[in-house]
Amino acid sequence: MIHTDLCIIGAGPVGLFAVFEAGLLKMRCHLVDVLPQVGGQLSEIYPHKPIYDIPGFPEIKAQELVENLMEQIKPFDPGFTLGERVEKLEKLENGIFAVQTSDGTVIHCKAVVIAGGLGCFEPRKPEIENLLNFEGKGVNYMVKDPEVYRDKKIVLAGGGDSALDWTIFLANIAKEVTLVHRGDTFRGAPDSAEKVFKLAEMGKINLILSSHLMKINGNGSLQSVHLLNKAKEEITLDADYLIPLFGLSPKLGPIADWNLNIDKSAISVNTEDYSTNISGIYAIGDINTYPGKLKLILSGFHEGALMAQSAFKHVFPDQKLSFKYTTVYGVNSF
Helix, strand or coil: CEEEEEEEECCCHHHHHHHHHHHHCCCCEEEEECCCCCCHHHHHCCCCCEECCECCECCEEHHHHHHHHHHHHHHHCCEEEECCCEEEEEECCCCCEEEEECCCCEEEEEEEEECCCCCEEEECCCCCCCHHHHECCCECCCCCCHHHHCCCEEEEECCCHHHHHHHHHHCCCCCEEEEEECCCCCCCCHHHHHHHHHHHHCCCCEEEECEEEEEEEECCCEEEEEEEECCCCEEEEECCEEEECCCEEEECHHHHHCCCCEECCEEECECCCCECCCCCEEECHHHEECCCCCCCHHHHHHHHHHHHHHHHHHHCCCCCCCCCCHHHHCHHHC
8 A cells, every 4th residue: 555645646747747846845746647657648649749838948849848847856756656547536534535546556645636637538530431440550540659650651630739730740751741631721829830831832741621531541551541622522642641630539537436526527626726626636737627727738837836735735734834935945955
């Protein structure tokens, strides 16, 4: 059995930064994640994707951010249980929470922080008849290693940030990049959309709008992607890989059974400290919801900082909170 002050469910960037904020207040943390490594979606889905909205970093790769966060929390020596999903959460008579994982690991803690991102998630898949036959054989739903696509013919489909970002990134790696979108405008960042249009004008990528995926073909592995445009004309593209980027379908999993207030697959919180309707349980990052919520890593960092201040009072009710600035004392002084 593991004993700690805070059990953080989710070892993504927001969960990792919460360790830092808790550590400044002398709270011990143990993190649990269903993935076999830390980093959450950043490490699992787009480790090489550049991120542009982290303060102090004009651009930073997703995995590099994870590594920096791990270095930042090293002085606080957190514990990790990876590759296991939290199945049960129970509040004992003495006020301690008992957290149990799918592998039987039990963690006793004084407060619980849910930082599970989108929860359990799976990619939204296009409705193509023989799609399953080519999964892992030319059809991928995420870009884990861009080098796999070097000198290959790639077709990306989607109109959000991921589709735009990976189109821009892979334009310098793949032999041929085609972006397909069923609309004529993009949902992603305007700056990224502008870059994609410029790449198309320069002939560095192919951009096919107002068209959707119709079917795919191949002999053991993907060979061609077939589209249908607005005029009901079929367009055939030679392709080594198809990467549909239609987003993720979030599922709360066991969290839905913990008697928390749920609003549209997210946990409702009090914005004063990101506490839930159950005393001692907090929710930060993409897993929570409140008026004005922005699903940004930056916002999750802010939520983690306020959460830690409140959690201190819950973990140490008889102690007076004395918050100090790291610029004055340094991390090792806490």
